[in-house]
Every structure is written in C-alpha cells, then in structure tokens.
Amino acid sequence: MSRPGFVLTVDERTPPLLVHQGEGFRLERLPLGSRVIYPPDSLKGVRNVDAEIQHALLNPLGIEPLPELLYPNMRLTIVFDDLSLPLPQMQTPDIRQRVIEHVLELAAAKGVDDVELIVANALHRRMTPAEIKRVVGERVFRSFFPEHLRNHDAEDRANLVEIGKTKHGEVVELNRRAMESDLIVYVNITTTPMSGGPKSVSVGLASYRSLRHHHNVHTLRHSRSFNDPPNSAMHHSYERMADLIGGHVKVFTIETSLNNDTFPTATSFLNKREWEWNVADQASYLAVKRGNELMPARARRKVWQKNVAPYAVTGVNAGLPSEVHPVTLDNVHRQQVTEVQGQADVAIFGLPYICPYNVNSIMNPILVMSLGLGYFFNLYKNRPIVRKGGAAIFYHPVEHEFHPVHHPSYIDFFDEVLTQSTDPVVLETKYEEQFATDPWYIQLYRKSYAYHGVHPFYMWYWGAHALEHLGEVIFVGGNRRTTARMGFKAASTLADALEIASHTVGRSPSITYQHAPPLVVADVR
Amino acid sequence: MILSLEYRHSSARYLASRTVTSTKAGSRLSAMVAGNMSPLRLINLAAPVVPGEGWTRVAPRLSGICGSDIGLLTGRSSPYFSSVSSMPFVPGHEVVGETLDDLPDLPAGSRVVLDPVLSCEPRDIESCRWCADGRESRCDHVTTGRLAPGVQTGSCSETGGAWSRQFVAHRSQLHVVPDSLDDERAVLVEPLACAVHAARRVDIDPGATVVVVGAGTVGLMTLLALREVAPTAPIHVIAKHRHQQERALALGATAVHEPSHAVRALRRSTTARMHKPEWGREFLLGGVDVVFECTGGASGLDSALRLARAGGTVVVSGMPSGSVDLAPLWLRELHLVGAYASDSGGGNGQRSDFAEAIELAGAAPIDGWVEPPYPLRRWREAMAHAVDAGKLGSVKIAFAPGKD
Numbered sequence: 001m002s003r004p005g006f007v008l009t010v011d012e013r014t015p016p017l018l019v020h021q022g023e024g025f026r027l028e029r030l031p032l033g034s035r036v037i038y039p040p041d042s043l044k045g046v047r048n049v050d051a052e053i054q055h056a057l058l059n060p061l062g063i064e065p066l067p068e069l070l071y072p073n074m075r076l077t078i079v080f081d082d083l084s085l086p087l088p089q090m091q092t093p094d095i096r097q098r099v100i101e102h103v104l105e106l107a108a109a110k111g112v113d114d115v116e117l118i119v120a121n122a123l124h125r126r127m128t129p130a131e132i133k134r135v136v137g138e139r140v141f142r143s144f145f146p147e148h149l150r151n152h153d154a155e156d157r158a159n160l161v162e163i164g165k166t167k168h169g170e171v172v173e174l175n176r177r178a179m180e181s182d183l184i185v186y187v188n189i190t191t192t193p194m195s196g197g198p199k200s201v202s203v204g205l206a207s208y209r210s211l212r213h214h215h216n217v218h219t220l221r222h223s224r225s226f227n228d229p230p231n232s233a234m235h236h237s238y239e240r241m242a243d244l245i246g247g248h249v250k251v252f253t254i255e256t257s258l259n260n261d262t263f264p265t266a267t268s269f270l271n272k273r274e275w276e277w278n279v280a281d282q283a284s285y286l287a288v289k290r291g292n293e294l295m296p297a298r299a300r301r302k303v304w305q306k307n308v309a310p311y312a313v314t315g316v317n318a319g320l321p322s323e324v325h326p327v328t329l330d331n332v333h334r335q336q337v338t339e340v341q342g343q344a345d346v347a348i349f350g351l352p353y354i355c356p357y358n359v360n361s362i363m364n365p366i367l368v369m370s371l372g373l374g375y376f377f378n379l380y381k382n383r384p385i386v387r388k389g390g391a392a393i394f395y396h397p398v399e400h401e402f403h404p405v406h407h408p409s410y411i412d413f414f415d416e417v418l419t420q421s422t423d424p425v426v427l428e429t430k431y432e433e434q435f436a437t438d439p440w441y442i443q444l445y446r447k448s449y450a451y452h453g454v455h456p457f458y459m460w461y462w463g464a465h466a467l468e469h470l471g472e473v474i475f476v477g478g479n480r481r482t483t484a485r486m487g488f489k490a491a492s493t494l495a496d497a498l499e500i501a502s503h504t505v506g507r508s509p510s511i512t513y514q515h516a517p518p519l520v521v522a523d524v525r
Numbered sequence: 526m527i528l529s530l531e532y533r534h535s536s537a538r539y540l541a542s543r544t545v546t547s548t549k550a551g552s553r554l555s556a557m558v559a560g561n562m563s564p565l566r567l568i569n570l571a572a573p574v575v576p577g578e579g580w581t582r583v584a585p586r587l588s589g590i591c592g593s594d595i596g597l598l599t600g601r602s603s604p605y606f607s608s609v610s611s612m613p614f615v616p617g618h619e620v621v622g623e624t625l626d627d628l629p630d631l632p633a634g635s636r637v638v639l640d641p642v643l644s645c646e647p648r649d650i651e652s653c654r655w656c657a658d659g660r661e662s663r664c665d666h667v668t669t670g671r672l673a674p675g676v677q678t679g680s681c682s683e684t685g686g687a688w689s690r691q692f693v694a695h696r697s698q699l700h701v702v703p704d705s706l707d708d709e710r711a712v713l714v715e716p717l718a719c720a721v722h723a724a725r726r727v728d729i730d731p732g733a734t735v736v737v738v739g740a741g742t743v744g745l746m747t748l749l750a751l752r753e754v755a756p757t758a759p760i761h762v763i764a765k766h767r768h769q770q771e772r773a774l775a776l777g778a779t780a781v782h783e784p785s786h787a788v789r790a791l792r793r794s795t796t797a798r799m800h801k802p803e804w805g806r807e808f809l810l811g812g813v814d815v816v817f818e819c820t821g822g823a824s825g826l827d828s829a830l831r832l833a834r835a836g837g838t839v840v841v842s843g844m845p846s847g848s849v850d851l852a853p854l855w856l857r858e859l860h861l862v863g864a865y866a867s868d869s870g871g872g873n874g875q876r877s878d879f880a881e882a883i884e885l886a887g888a889a890p891i892d893g894w895v896e897p898p899y900p901l902r903r904w905r906e907a908m909a910h911a912v913d914a915g916k917l918g919s920v921k922i923a924f925a926p927g928k929d
C-alpha cells in the first residue's frame with residue numbers, strides 16, 4: 001500500500017521545499033505555518049500490462065467483448081489521444097501502442113480489413129510522423145502511415161459531419177470517417193480528472209463549430225472546477241454531446257491510468273518528499289540544479305523536453321464510455337486526491353517546464369497563463385485552495401518566447417489582442433471569430449504544424465474562472481514586461497511577492513502551497 | 526556678404542562618410558554629418574545675383590532640414606543626383622521668407638513660401654512637354670536654360686539656398702502666405718505640398734487598405750494628405766517611436782504598428798497569408814492595396830514591396846537610397862510609382878499642390894511640429910538633432926537664418 005496524500009504544516013524543522021520554475025527548480029523556505037499539499041505516493045502499477053489489456057478487451061463494461069463487435073467488411077476506426085497526454089511523455093512502449101496492437105490483433109483475427117487510425121488532436125497542432133511513430137510504435141506506424149493513420153483535420157469540410165444538436169442546441173460536428181464507422185475504438189490515457197470519458201470523442205474529433213459550445217468564457221467560469229466533472233459545466237456539455245454520439249455510432253473505449261512516477265531516475269528526487277531525501281538525493285539535487293543552470297538556454301530546453309517518465313500503468317478499463325469512466329476516475333483519484341481543510345489567503349504554485357501544448361515546443365507566456373490560472377488553479381474539488389479575492393503566487397520566468405511554427409496565432413494574440421484587453425469576455429466577443437476563421441491560420445493548422453488560430457483564446461478562457469476568483473496574480477521570477485502585458489505582477493522573490501500581496505491579503509496571510517508535479521488534486525473541505 | 530552654409534562635394538569625402546555612416550550607431554552618424562569630415566561649412570559668400578526679370582531676393586525667416594538634405598550629407602543619396610546639381614551650392618528648400626525686391630504683383634516685404642522646383646519658367650526657356658502640362662516637377666530642362674544645373678533651389682550654384690540669409694527666387698516659385706498662417710506652419714508648406722503630390726499620384730479606391738511606412742515628417746504629412754484624398758480608406762502607419770505612433774493616431778491613422786510587428790498585424794487585417802523565405806524578411810500573399818514608402822531607406826522600400834498585394838501599388842515618397850530586392854515587384858506584378866516634389870496640378874483643372882498644402886497647413890493639427898529653430902552658426906547641433914529627430918521625439922528641425 002502506498003501512503004495517501006498529505007498536508008504538511010511548515011515548522012522550524014521543515015527543510016526548504018522544492019518549487020518548479022519553468023526549465024528549472026529551486027528550494028524555497030516557506031513562512032512558518034504554511035501548508036503544503038502533497039499527492040499520495042506513487043501507486044504500484046499492474047504487473048502484467050498486456051494481460052490487463054487483454055482482460056479488459058474481453059471483459060468490457062456495459063458492452064459485448066471486443067471480438068464480438070468485430071466482423072469482416074466492417075468499418076473500424078481506432079482513435080487515440082494526442083501528444084498532449086501524458087506529461088511528460090512516457091517511456092516507450094507507450095501504453096497507447098500496447099492497446100492498439102491488441103485491438104489490431106483481434107481485428108485481424110476477425111478478418112477486418114477497413115481499419116483507419118486517427119489522432120484525436122481536435123484543434124491542436126498535427127503530430128509529426130516521428131511523434132506519431134513514438135506513440136503507436138514502429139510496427140503499427142509502418143503498416144498504416146500515412147494513408148490509414150492520420151491526424152484529425154477539423155477544417156477539412158469534406159471529412160466532417162454534423163450528426164445533430166443536443167437538447168441545448170449545441171451543434172455536434174465531428175470527423176466523418178469516425179462517425180460513419182461501424183465501430184469506434186477509442187484509446188485513452190487519463191492523467192487528470194478532466195480528461196477521458198465523454199470528452200474523448202466529442203472534443204478530440206470535433207470542429208470549431210462544435211467546440212465553441214463548451215470552450216467559451218461562460219462555460220469555463222461555471223466549471224468549478226473542470227477537474228471535478230459533476231461540478232463542471234464544460235463536462236455537462238461533453239456529456240450531452242456524448243449521449244448524442246452514443247445514439248449515432250457504437251463507441252468502445254479503452255481508458256488507461258498512470259501512476260505518479262513523473263521523473264526518471266536521474267531526477268527521482270523530484271518525485272519525493274523533501275524530508276525523505278537521502279544523501280544521494282541531496283547530491284543529485286545539487287548536481288542537477290547546477291548543471292541545469294550552467295547550460296545554455298537552448299540545450300537546457302532540449303534536455304527537459306527529452307525527459308521521459310517511467311510511469312507505471314495503474315488501470316486498464318474498457319467498454320461503454322459512461323460505464324468505464326467512473327472506474328478510471330477512481331484510479332486517478334486514488335493517485336491524485338489529497339484532502340485539505342479550508343481555503344487560504346494565498347496559494348502558491350510552482351509551474352513546471354511543460355504543459356499540454358508545448359511538448360517538443362516552447363512554453364510561451366499565454367501557455368504559462370493557462371498552465372497556472374487554468375490547469376493548476378483548477379486542480380481542486382469543492383473549492384479552490386485559495387479564497388475568493390485572495391492572491392495566487394506562481395513561480396515561472398514567463399519569458400517572451402514563442403514557437404513560430406507551432407504557435408503563430410499566439411504571437412498575434414499577444415501583440416495585438418492582449419494590448420487591447422485582457423478581459424476574457426471582451427476577447428471572446430471582439431476577436432475570437434477573426435482568429436478562428438483567419439484563412440492563414442487555417443492553412444497553417446492543416447498543412448504545417450500550427451495550433452488552430454482560435455487556440456490562444458481557449459488558453460485564456462481556461463484561466464477565466466481564476467481571473468474572476470483571484471484578487472492578485474504574481475509571478476516570482478517572471479519577466480516584468482510579459483507579465484504586465486497579461487495584467488499580472490512580477491516579483492523577484494517570495495518575500496517581494498508576499499509584500500505585493502499584502503495590499504490584498506494583509507501582512508500575515510494563511511498560505512497553501514500545492515506541491516506539484518507530480519500532480520495533486522486538492523479536495524478542499 | 527551673406528552668411529551661408531555651403532555644401533562642397535568631394536568624392537573622397539563622400540565615400541568616407543558613406544562607409545562610416547553605414548554603421549548602425551546613430552550617434553556616430555550624427556557625428557559624421559556634423560563633424561570635421563562634413564561636406565558642409567559655414568561661410569560668408571557673395572550675395573547671389575538676381576538673374577533677370579521676374580526674380581527677387583528672399584530673406585529666409587525659417588528654413589527646414591529635410592530628409593533628403595540629411596541623405597546628401599551622410600552620403601546616402603544616390604550618385605544619380607550629382608549631374609542634376611551644380612557645385613558648390615547652399616542647401617535648403619523648405620522655407621518661409623520675406624521678399625526684398627518689388628515685383629509687378631508682389632511688393633517687397635511679402636511673406637512667401639517657396640516651390641523650389643527650377644523648371645522651364647525660372648530657367649527662361651521654352652516649356653518642355655511637362656511644364657506645358659502643369660507638371661513642373663517632371664521638367665526635362667533642369668540642367669539647361671538661364672541657370673546652372675539643379676533640380677531645385679538648394680542644389681543649384683546660382684540661386685543660393687535657404688540655409689543662408691539670402692537667396693534668389695523666381696516669381697513663379699513663390700506663394701504668398703496668408704496672415705493667418707504663422708511661420709511655424711508656413712515652413713511646413715513645402716513638405717506638405719510634396720505629400721499632397723504623393724497622395725494624388727495614385728487613385729485610391731474607397732475602402733482600399735493603405736499603409737504608410739515611416740512616421741517622420743514625410744510619413745506624417747503623407748498621412749495628413751491621404752486623410753484628405755481618401756477620407757474613408759483604412760490607413761495603417763508603421764512607426765518606430767512612441768511619439769510618432771501617437772501623432773499618427775491623432776492625425777486619424779486607423780492603426781499604428783511597430784516595425785517588428787507590422788507584417789503580422791497587416792497580414793491579419795488583410796487576411797493575407799505570410800511567408801518567411803530562407804533569407805530575408807517575411808512577405809504577404811494577399812496584402813495591402815497601396816503602400817507609401819516614406820522612410821527614404823532601402824529597408825522601408827523592401828517592406829513596402831513585401832506588404833503590397835498582387836497588382837498593388839508602391840509609392841516612393843521618401844528620397845530612395847540603397848538597393849532593394851525587386852523580386853516581389855516582378856512576381857506580384859506591382860506598380861512602383863515615384864512621387865517627387867510638387868506641381869501646379871496638371872492640365873486638368875486640379876488645384877496646385879501648393880494651394881492644397883497652404884490650406885492644409887492652416888487647418889491641420891500640426892502645432893508643435895517645428896522645434897525651436899537654430900541659428901546658422903549652431904548648424905552642427907541642428908544637424909545632429911535632425912539625424913536623431915525620431916529618437917528625440919521631434920518632427921521638424923529648422924534654422925532661423927536671420928537670428929544670431
């Protein structure tokens with residue numbers, strides 16, 4: 001049994017605590033009395049992953065075993081989660097490769113010829129051939145790429161189909177090949193309570209027309225949090241769409257969950273609680289930190305991006321999406337949820353080098369915003385860890401840096417839109433449509449490796465709930481110009497940040513530090 | 526004897542200033558213009574002689590420093606111009622002054638502005654086809670007739686120039702300044718006339734997107750003129766300095782862009798596509814209908830060519846310098862249009878550029894555009910100020926030649 005999550009109260013014996021800060025980290029002494037939320041220890045993985053997959057496929061929940069759903073002359077479409085999961089990328093073989101291989105073996109045994117594989121990348125950038133190969137493995141790649149293994153193209157009008165509207169009038173427009181299949185097999189990795197379940201098909205294979213119904217300011221402000229599906233307006237919309245999809249096409253989903261082994265052996269101290277660091281951990285902390293700081297920026301980014309996680313698989317469950325997802329969520333909760341009593345005046349988050357949208361890329365300021373005020377702030381159930389009107393202190397350098405190929409519309413969003421307003425509602429009503437329909441962004445999304453033109457807006461909306469909730473947002477170590485452009489403050493040290501925050505929360509605020517990654521979801525009572 | 530700033534061309538010096546000033550350091554640039562190697566010197570010269578009837582002596586009250594003057598002094602201007610001028614000469618062609626001789630319809634003591642073009646009429650020669658048509662800035666006779674070669678006052682060895690206490694001008698060059706127009710506004714009439722001329726060089730469809738590259742004097746004045754000529758067209762201005770951006774917005778620019786963001790911003794507002802070649806700067810497929818190049822630099826013209834849509838037009842308003850890749854001109858079938866000086870409106874009944882400019886100078890929000898003027902003996906400071914005008918927050922630097 002691994003130990004459950006834990007809330008530490010800082011006293012004079014507490015060692016300095018690790019805080020992530022982009023492509024680096026530091027040890028920070030927090031004020032006495034600060035609380036620190038740690039995730040449960042990494043769970044033990046299943047011993048035989050292949051046997052687990054086989055078992056799941058043959059004993060699914062709420063639907064016939066997979067072999068019984070397969071027959072000659074059928075149209076089978078296998079859809080899988082894209083590069084945004086898991087973070088960081090996992091050691092090969094990727095769990096998606098293993099699952100897909102099993103599915104393909106069963107399909108071959110049943111004489112199924114018409115098989116297509118589609119990346120559920122929605123409006124994310126296309127995955128490169130090398131990135132796809134890494135996920136599906138050499139064998140699958142060689143057999144299917146490029147004719148029968150491709151990225152979803154949300155702007156290919158000919159290959160989209162509107163299957164109807166939900167009872168709330170939400171347009172459901174999805175990948176035509178998938179919708180016109182006899183069976184969709186969805187291969188998922190759920191690493192946060194937000195993903196998987198009704199989201200998989202309804203978001204991963206959708207178009208802008210369809211996504212705009214839940215990827216908007218109103219919905220995000222009423223998703224509290226989006227990591228707590230029962231209390232997330234966004235997930236209610238996903239569910240309505242998933243119901244419609246379920247009436248239209250048979251979906252067999254395979255959901256997998258991973259443990260919290262986020263960092264490889266060389267940096268395994270990052271997975272541990274600081275007071276349990278042994279001499280070797282102390283030494284490797286110093287060595288890694290020093291080496292990291294001495295490296296030129298480019299080399300440093302390369303090293304971090306090459307980081308692969310030695311995750312173990314904690315669960316493989318297959319069947320009807322609505323039946324499978326609760327089981328998956330249980331696994332995720334076991335790994336990530338820690339109970340906390342009450343909210344604090346100040347929340348502290350260390351933002352790491354990676355988020356779902358900068359794999360093999362650059363974390364630009366908008367992505368930092370979405371990682372901090374979107375993803376990290378929303379890692380809660382019931383209530384945010386910080387009270388309404390409180391302050392959030394993030395650690396990140398917030399460099400003024402953009403990947404010109406991956407994030408072209410982000411550059412324009414930063415220079416032309418954020419200079420006019422940072423209010424999500426203003427951005428949505430005045431600028432979203434322009435960016436979403438700009439033919440150049442569409443061309444870059446389809447033919448190059450660019451995120452869709454509208455994507456930076458979604459990133460901003462992701463933080464809309466936090467923007468409304470927080471009285472002050474401060475970035476320790478943040479670039480002054482870029483943070484100011486986004487309407488935030490920069491501080492050089494935690495003491496400075498607390499000084500700035502004192503105008504909002506006073507001189508002796510209560511403080512909670514959400515210690516991640518590895519990820520932890522705070523269940524705030 | 527007349528206190529004057531005299532320009533003396535020396536090939537060696539020209540080349541030297543060219544190499545030194547083509548470095549990036551702005552302060553080095555101004556040091557070269559004003560330093561010991563400068564081709565300019567302050568000197569007492571014999572007063573220029575009135576060449577015949579219809580001429581008068583003029584005493585400048587304010588004389589502007591133009592971008593083309595700086596181009597000349599920094600060795601940036603094209604060697605092309607050497608044969609359409611005569612050495613040595615006194616520069617200065619943006620001027621408000623007072624006439625010193627009585628003319629039949631212009632008594633001595635009249636306050637006037639100068640149209641510097643030395644075309645057929647002042648040269649007392651039978652009109653060339655352009656002058657006959659009222660398009661004097663195109664005159665073919667600028668090297669012949671009664672006067673030494675020189676396209677304008679300020680490049681001719683016989684007329685003197687406005688950077689002195691006295692020069693001579695032909696009646697046809699002079700426009701009376703209404704009393705309501707003070708000297709600070711009047712000295713801007715000549716550059717405004719050039720801007721009006723440039724704006725009228727092309728037909729701008731209502732709704733066409735226009736870009737002005739550069740927001741120095743030429744750029745701002747072109748914007749002013751364009752607002753008259755094409756009141757409804759969206760006009761974007763590419764401006765380096767904050768004060769230039771603010772001035773452009775105050776003059777009615779639709780939007781202003783920093784040079785580093787301009788291509789992206791214009792791509793978006795014209796829903797064009799943007800490409801980045803292996804070498805060189807981004808360009809647009811789709812893009813802007815009409816671009817006015819107002820920097821006089823190769824880089825400004827290069828941008829203009831890369832921003833224009835296929836079949837679009839690039840107007841060269843600033844005196845060009847340096848060389849530019851013409852690939853977009855060819856591939857995108859662009860129109861490249863020159864706009865030099867001003868004329869009396871052509872044969873079709875259009876008002877002269879100067880008449881428009883005088884009206885505009887009276888109405889436009891251009892207070893504070895002229896810095897407190899320098900006396901001639903402070904010419905080194907004046908030139909240094911003019912070279913760095915944009916950086917220093919200034920629009921127009923001028924001399925008050927009559928002051929000590």
Ligand SMILES: [Zn+2]
Nearest residue numbers: 645653656664
């Ligand atoms: Zn002529």
